[in-house]
Amino acid sequence: MSESPLVMEEITMLPEFRGEASGAVVLEKIPEVMAALKSEGFTFLVDITGVDNQGEDPRFEVVYELCDLSKKKHLRIKTMVAEGDPVPSVSAIWRTADWHEREIWDMLGIRFSGHPDLRRILMWEGYPHHPLRKDFPLAGLPTEMPDIAFTAKAPLEGGPFVTSSATLAQDREPRAHPAEERNL
């Protein structure tokens, strides 16, 4: 590694797995280390991921994937976050971090301090859960939908040519004659 000793001091290198270099950084040092790594050549932030290790302490892990395109190097930086603690945002260093951090907030409920616009991104604003947490069941949890969609009748519902769900074809087809006429 050719990074300056100052940066390397902050990164605890982890054992290599499948030829990939990864290092751990303490939470508070993230913006400093990231800015230094960017100036060292890791100009491309590929991805940020949050991992929920429920039952461990600290509970969450935030993983940054960096690439140095000219030296063809890949580096993973990991940091541990306790539940409720905010992670310093790196969206001022890479603008792509903006949406990645919004997604982690939305899916896992990890807050990012200093983020310019930390709204939900995939779920709607006002959704009460964080679906990628391990304690969120696969089947989902009931929520109160805002009273905007799917509550009004469809414009043609009950109309002459609209089929409704039923197991019997005769019940499904509105143009079929009523049962008494069919001599059933």
Added chain:
Amino acid sequence: MSSTVLPISFGDAVARTAEASPNLSADDVGEKLVLNIGPSHPSTHGVLRLVLELDGEVITKTDTEIGYLHRGDEKIAENMTWNQFVPYTDRLDYMAPLANNVAYACAVEKLMGFELPPRAKVTRVICCELARISAHLLGLGAFAMDVGAMTMFLYTFTEREKIYNLIEFLTGARFTTSFTRVGGQIRDIPPGFLEGVSEFCAQFPAQLDDFGSMLNRNRIFVDRTKDIGIIPADIALDYGLTGPNLRGSGNDYDVRKVFPYLDYESYDFEVPVGQTGDCYDRFAVRMEEMRQSVCILRQAVAKMPGGPWQIDDPKNVLPAKDKVLTKMEELIHQFIVVTQGPDAPVGEVYFGAENPKGELGFYIHSHGGGVPHRLKIRAPSFCNLSILSQLLPGHTVSDVPAILGSFDFVMGECDR
């Protein structure tokens, strides 16, 4: 019974706006219009929603709303075995399901530490490049149609149909292919398939020239795309753009060259880059990429080696069917592979593949066993779309379809 409808108060609209936003100058009052495009609009190619603030015809602010196609793929992945997730990858970038299958299988194989035999690698290269041509053809046809050249769509779909026939021949399905498995494919390539690919490669470049001659100097097309939606190379990388959208800006990052996988370093091909980074450059890059893909396909067909088409590891890949029906050991292996799936080691890997839309990456965090602890999909369209709120302001509304078309995004992958 209470009513949910808010009472409408009448009054002077200009006075009400001035009251609500006292910071605006007198000229602004009553001038800004908020225009909603999507989520169901022909030019948003799926369910992207844009909320534009307009000053006359010019966009002053953009809010990009995504998530209308969110299905929770990453949550689903945590609850199924490695091979069970393959059909879900079809539905990421549904314009190029074969390339997604390959990227996912390669990511899991990297975690497992499997080394594919040469025949499987070349087969996967053919899959990737066929998918790339097919995805770029659709992107090109839809882009041209968005800016007014309706006929292109029909031409590109004629070519796409030929690729679909090849894909059906190879995988048995036209659209949702689910072709790869961890450690190989569902089957070897059928006899006659390579001839079909050669036949396609022989006639396709002439068709591509035709497409080019319809658009390259087409006055309407050039007027609507040249110098529209310019992205400088450093901004593009800052926003995490990859694929043709990044290369259109002049950055030559291509995963196949920088971090080669499937022996891409042994193929001879060029990476086209644009100069200005406008909509026309992104179009031109895709056109040239299709030519390069044909070039790769020809080399792959020529060098297709014999030998096994999946790894030799009976505990992790399905055994041959005739042996399952006649031999005890293979029957047990079949049972284990189907019900439990391959057993992954503890560890984490990131694997990125050059897909038609950009770098499709899979970050897999494994605690061991048959399911991932966390599987993150780094979707290229997600990152590509994040630049819109920076890019669109300053353009007119009529530029929006051109810019969206040139981005060639897929919401299935963006929203996951």
